Amino acid sequence: MFNNKKFLSILLAAVFAVLVLAGCNSEVGNASNDSANNEETDSSSNEGEVVELELFSTKTENPETYQRLVDKFEAENPNIKVEVVSQPDSLTVLKTRLTKNDLPDIIATGGNPTFGELGRAGVLKDFTDSPLVDDINEGFLYQVKDIVSYDEENVYGIPYAGNAVGVLYNKAKFKELGLEIPTTWDEFIEVADKIEAAGEVPFYHTWKDAWTITVPWNDLVINIAGDDFAQSKTEGEATFIDRYSEVADKMLTLRDYSHNDVFGKSYADGNQAFANGESVMYLQGNFAVPAIKEFNPDIELGMFTLPALNDADENMFVASVDVLFTMPKDAEHPEETMKFIEFMYEEENATQYMEEQFAISAMNNVTYIDPIMEPLKDKLAEGKIRQAPTHYYPAGFPAAQSIQEFLIDGDKDAFLKKMDKDWDAAVAN
Amino acid sequence: MAKKHTFYVMTIPAMVLFFLFQTYPTIQGIFYSFTNWKGYGDWEFVGLDNFLRFFRDDRTQHAYSFTFGYSILSTILVNVISLFVALGLNAKIKFQKTLRAIYFLPNILSVLIIGFIFGFIFSHVIPELGASLGIGLLEKNILGNPNLAWIGIVLVAVWQAVAFNTILYLAGLQTVPMELYEAARIDGASRWIEFWKITFPLIAPFFTINVVVAMREFLMAFDHIVALTNGGPGTSTETISLLIYRGAFQDGDFAYQSANAVLYLIAIVLISVLQIYFLQKREVEL
Amino acid sequence: MNIKKTNWPITILLCIGALTIIFPLYLTFVIAVKTPVEMAQSIWAFPKVFHFENFIKAIEMTNFFNAFKNSAIVTIFSVVLTVLTNSMVAYAIARNMHLRFFKFLYYYFVSALFIPFPILMLPLVKQMSSWGLDNVVGLIFLYVVFGLAFNVFLYVGYIKSIPKELEEAAIMDGASTWKIFWKVIFPLLSPMNATIAILTCLKAWNDFLLPLIILVDKDDATLPLVQYVFQSEFSANYNLAFASYLMALLPMIIVYLFAQKWIIGGLTRGAVK
Numbered sequence: 009m010f011n012n013k014k015f016l017s018i019l020l021a022a023v024f025a026v027l028v029l030a031g032c033n034s035e036v037g038n039a040s041n042d043s044a045n046n047e048e049t050d051s052s053s054n055e056g057e058v059v060e061l062e063l064f065s066t067k068t069e070n071p072e073t074y075q076r077l078v079d080k081f082e083a084e085n086p087n088i089k090v091e092v093v094s095q096p097d098s099l100t101v102l103k104t105r106l107t108k109n110d111l112p113d114i115i116a117t118g119g120n121p122t123f124g125e126l127g128r129a130g131v132l133k134d135f136t137d138s139p140l141v142d143d144i145n146e147g148f149l150y151q152v153k154d155i156v157s158y159d160e161e162n163v164y165g166i167p168y169a170g171n172a173v174g175v176l177y178n179k180a181k182f183k184e185l186g187l188e189i190p191t192t193w194d195e196f197i198e199v200a201d202k203i204e205a206a207g208e209v210p211f212y213h214t215w216k217d218a219w220t221i222t223v224p225w226n227d228l229v230i231n232i233a234g235d236d237f238a239q240s241k242t243e244g245e246a247t248f249i250d251r252y253s254e255v256a257d258k259m260l261t262l263r264d265y266s267h268n269d270v271f272g273k274s275y276a277d278g279n280q281a282f283a284n285g286e287s288v289m290y291l292q293g294n295f296a297v298p299a300i301k302e303f304n305p306d307i308e309l310g311m312f313t314l315p316a317l318n319d320a321d322e323n324m325f326v327a328s329v330d331v332l333f334t335m336p337k338d339a340e341h342p343e344e345t346m347k348f349i350e351f352m353y354e355e356e357n358a359t360q361y362m363e364e365q366f367a368i369s370a371m372n373n374v375t376y377i378d379p380i381m382e383p384l385k386d387k388l389a390e391g392k393i394r395q396a397p398t399h400y401y402p403a404g405f406p407a408a409q410s411i412q413e414f415l416i417d418g419d420k421d422a423f424l425k426k427m428d429k430d431w432d433a434a435v436a437n
Numbered sequence: 438m439a440k441k442h443t444f445y446v447m448t449i450p451a452m453v454l455f456f457l458f459q460t461y462p463t464i465q466g467i468f469y470s471f472t473n474w475k476g477y478g479d480w481e482f483v484g485l486d487n488f489l490r491f492f493r494d495d496r497t498q499h500a501y502s503f504t505f506g507y508s509i510l511s512t513i514l515v516n517v518i519s520l521f522v523a524l525g526l527n528a529k530i531k532f533q534k535t536l537r538a539i540y541f542l543p544n545i546l547s548v549l550i551i552g553f554i555f556g557f558i559f560s561h562v563i564p565e566l567g568a569s570l571g572i573g574l575l576e577k578n579i580l581g582n583p584n585l586a587w588i589g590i591v592l593v594a595v596w597q598a599v600a601f602n603t604i605l606y607l608a609g610l611q612t613v614p615m616e617l618y619e620a621a622r623i624d625g626a627s628r629w630i631e632f633w634k635i636t637f638p639l640i641a642p643f644f645t646i647n648v649v650v651a652m653r654e655f656l657m658a659f660d661h662i663v664a665l666t667n668g669g670p671g672t673s674t675e676t677i678s679l680l681i682y683r684g685a686f687q688d689g690d691f692a693y694q695s696a697n698a699v700l701y702l703i704a705i706v707l708i709s710v711l712q713i714y715f716l717q718k719r720e721v722e723l
Numbered sequence: 724m725n726i727k728k729t730n731w732p733i734t735i736l737l738c739i740g741a742l743t744i745i746f747p748l749y750l751t752f753v754i755a756v757k758t759p760v761e762m763a764q765s766i767w768a769f770p771k772v773f774h775f776e777n778f779i780k781a782i783e784m785t786n787f788f789n790a791f792k793n794s795a796i797v798t799i800f801s802v803v804l805t806v807l808t809n810s811m812v813a814y815a816i817a818r819n820m821h822l823r824f825f826k827f828l829y830y831y832f833v834s835a836l837f838i839p840f841p842i843l844m845l846p847l848v849k850q851m852s853s854w855g856l857d858n859v860v861g862l863i864f865l866y867v868v869f870g871l872a873f874n875v876f877l878y879v880g881y882i883k884s885i886p887k888e889l890e891e892a893a894i895m896d897g898a899s900t901w902k903i904f905w906k907v908i909f910p911l912l913s914p915m916n917a918t919i920a921i922l923t924c925l926k927a928w929n930d931f932l933l934p935l936i937i938l939v940d941k942d943d944a945t946l947p948l949v950q951y952v953f954q955s956e957f958s959a960n961y962n963l964a965f966a967s968y969l970m971a972l973l974p975m976i977i978v979y980l981f982a983q984k985w986i987i988g989g990l991t992r993g994a995v996k
Contacts, residue, residue: 091941093941095952099687100683100687103476103687104848104936105939106476107476107686107848107849108848108849108852108853108857109852109853110852110939215581215670216560216578216580216581216669218669218670218671268576269564269577269578269581270581271577271578271581271582271670272559272560272564272577272578272580272581273560273578273581274560277560403688403689404684404688404689404690406672409668409669409670409671410671412669412670412671413671413672413673416670416671433493433494443899443900443901444818444819444825445815445824447811447812447814447815447904448812448815448825448828450808450812451808451809451811451832451871451875452812452828454808454864454867454871455831455835455868455871458847458864458865458868458869459835459838459843459868459871461846461850462843462846462847462850463838463842463843463846465843465850466842466843466844466845466846467842469845469846476845476849522737522740525733525736525737528733529728529730530729530730530733530734530737531729531731531734532734532738534984536737536738536741538979538983538987539741539744539745540737540740540741540744541983541986541987542744542748542979543744544925545925545929545975545976545979545986546972546975546976547928547929547931547946547947547950547971548929548931549929549931549950549951550947550968550971550972551747553954553964553968554747554751554965554968557754557961557965558747558750561766561961562750562767565766596743601990604987604991605990605991607991608990608991608992611991653836656839657839657840659931659932660931660947663931663951664954677839677841678841678932681841681844682841682844682936685844685845686936691845694841694845695842695845697841698839698841698844698845699842701839701841702837702838702839702842705837705838705839706837709836709837
């Protein structure tokens with residue numbers, strides 16, 4: 009019995025060893041492949057030491073585009089290697105790394121509260137005097153300062169690309185059903201009614217993922233709740249009960265024009281379903297376009313402003329800083345890092361990014377806009393854009409989760425009260 | 438004398454590692470619960486503020502009630518099911534070895550990946566089945582319903598945990614001498630009486646271990662929640678571990694979540710002590 | 724007594740129960756070898772053609788072999804170090820419980836069973852990174868430490884049941900305490916070593932939370948962590964995702980198929996003692 013056991017433990021160890029060897033061998037295989045790939049670049053720069061930079065991206069949609077640009081950059085700069093890192097829950101990871109004093113060399117993030125917190129923590133480089141900043145759209149520049157603090161003068165991150173949040177629609181289906189782009193709320197609902205009457209699904213909601221709820225929410229809020237809400241609320245001069253009642257009603261209206269498992273489907277499911285024509289419209293940002301096209305490259309897409317109000321001229325849409333580049337104040341390789349950032353802002357490279365990512369450029373000298381977003385152009389030129397209001401919500405205020413709960417149970421009064429209470433609690437702590 | 442000396446030396450590696458990676462961070466965690474530290478930068482003492490905030494915080498309170506409710510229910514289900522499975526596996530059946538191997542299989546699999554797989558089952562397989570059978574209730578993803586999502590969470594937890602507890606019960610059943618059953622049968626005892634009068638009292642220590650171990654695991658639930666609902670819809674399936682992880686790393690609430698963890702520690706100690714006290718008392722009575 | 728007949732009702736019930744365990748794994752397999760188009764036709768039908776290219780693609784996308792190597796290293800070293808350090812300290816404690824120091828040490832270790840991980844999670848993350856241990860090595864240390872409480876509890880109980888006469892005989896022969904531990908005690912601990920090795924192995928191989936919070940470098944990622952990353956980046960392509968899940972589960976399943984009797988036996992023995 010005892011020997012038997014011993015035998016088995018040896019067997020187990022042997023199985024493991026074989027598996028590990030298999031793993032190591034293929035590791036070696038990979039490594040040699042890698043070095044083969046890099047040989048040409050390496051051989052040209054034998055003299056200089058290779059600097060390795062980490063490009064930490066908090067977006068999951070664009071690593072391939074980054075990789076293509078990085079490859080180009082590495083070809084031009086053989087002594088710099090850039091590793092693109094993009095992982096889930098990346099904002100949390102970024103915060104964790106702030107906690108550990110281990111910030112990445114290059115940070116590519118959006119104008120979100122985490123960026124604001126990094127800015128306030130004083131760990132980021134001040135780009136105020138950088139020539140790159142001169143070419144940036146004023147509206148986007150204002151956003152990156154504002155997110156750090158109301159009266160911030162310094163620029164801690166350079167806006168790169170903006171996103172637009174509105175209504176994606178299937179052009180073929182619109183034509184088939186004889187629909188026009190709606191410009192007022194009433195027309196919008198009329199369109200939805202017609203779609204339902206034709207036996208199709210107006211919107212494909214993916215509200216299992218709470219963040220996707222904030223997409224239409226933000227478009228409604230900027231038009232209805234007022235620009236000054238966050239500040240007024242914190243100063244005690246505004247409440248959710250006063251300002252958000254209509255927003256809540258309209259969210260409930262939108263909820264009911266969808267498929268029957270609104271809270272059971274995820275963002276990934278939605279991209280696929282909309283791509284396959286399971287709904288006519290899709291309340292999403294332009295950042296969803298690449299994923300949709302991946303499922304159906306032939307889909308004809310368009311995007312228009314979610315008309316939250318009945319005054320067509322007044323309607324605005326949410327366009328936030330989707331990507332900004334920044335780096336730590338105490339960067340390990342400041343020159344190389346800056347070189348990479350400057351490379352990204354070169355017109356040719358920036359245009360490539362905007363094209364591939366269907367993004368709105370934050371640079372005045374890069375004017376490319378994708379035909380999909382053509383209907384947004386006028387509003388954009390008129391400056392009828394606002395930053396996502398959720399970006400102004402205090403940290404620790406669980407907005408998306410609360411809205412999700414409200415849309416499930418439909419109790420508006422309790423919801424608005426809870427929002428007021430949670431906000432006050434988050435500000436107090 | 439030399440011998441004693443050696444014994445002390447033997448404790449050093451474990452003791453040093455344990456202090457550095459267990460005790461030291463624990464002490465720090467307790468320490469920071471009395472401060473307003475964000476995880477970086479300056480901080481000051483704030484006394485019991487963090488603990489008082491707990492009583493005003495609905496989200497945290499909900500996480501506690503969800504975690505306890507989920508743990509108690511799962512513990513009961515796991516113990517009932519695995520006891521039955523173990524009794525079945527211990528009976529005279531065909532394919533005994535194969536079945537035993539299958540029932541233990543979930544224990545060796547990663548909870549996270551199991552969570553992903555079941556997430557797909559809940560979001561696609563069951564709704565499709567519901568649609569084709571015309572059962573309206575099944576057509577929607579239960580994980581998207583705050584009143585039902587817990588069922589999915591419990592189901593996956595139980596699916597996995599039954600494996601280990603079954604093996605422990607099976608071990609217990611094998612310690613019961615066959616002669617006792619034979620004697621009982623001669624006396625004409627029914628199966629039911631046999632179970633309550635012979636089997637259960639003899640495996641009571643295993644019952645205690647199983648309840649304590651299972652409950653402890655469930656109270657720490659993290660992996661499969663992340664995979665299935667990530668705490669949603671809303672915050673309806675947020676467990677304490679998930680809340681502390683998110684609150685501390687996402688919202689910069691390091692100090693408050695440390696206080697939360699201290700309360701959690703107190704709760705776990707109380708529960709464990711009570712469990713052991715009552716279950717062992719029962720064992721003696723039996 | 725008479726030889727009992729096979730109990731068919733129970734056999735059938737258990738077989739049905741076993742299906743609920745097999746079904747998710749079957750599903751994982753069939754989805755992993757299908758294309759999205761085939762899956763649209765039927766999720767659970769057995770595919771006519773196996774699309775093994777899903778695996779090749781998933782291997783590339785997750786850098787599978789690297790993650791496998793990381794998981795294997797973490798697991799093997801955690802198991803070896805756990806068995807060595809934990810049995811040693813348990814031996815010292817078990818034979819000296821009458822001394823205050825060892826008694827204290829026993830309760831000190833075992834009390835950690837009650838300490839929930841979240842309480843030390845936050846400081847631990849900082850500490851590991853500032854000590855340069857936010858990597859595979861650090862992870863190994865942590866598995867050794869976090870298993871200690873339960874392992875010492877098991878080992879001490881087991882060692883107490885080993886009669887002291889064997890050691891006394893060895894002492895007569897002039898053997899040192901070290902030698903007694905290695906030559907007499909450690910071999911006698913084999914069943915318990917096996918139990919603890921299996922438990923540690925399962926923990927280290929399947930754990931997700933510690934790699935999630937401790938590891939920084941993408942190249943250090945273990946298998947579960949890689950699945951998590953993969954799931955959120957490419958969640959829409961379920962076929963690739965499931966191919967990736969299957970590969971992550973498979974090494975353990977293969978080991979289990981070969982050593983199933985031994986693994987279950989090891990755990991059972993640990994429980995009975």
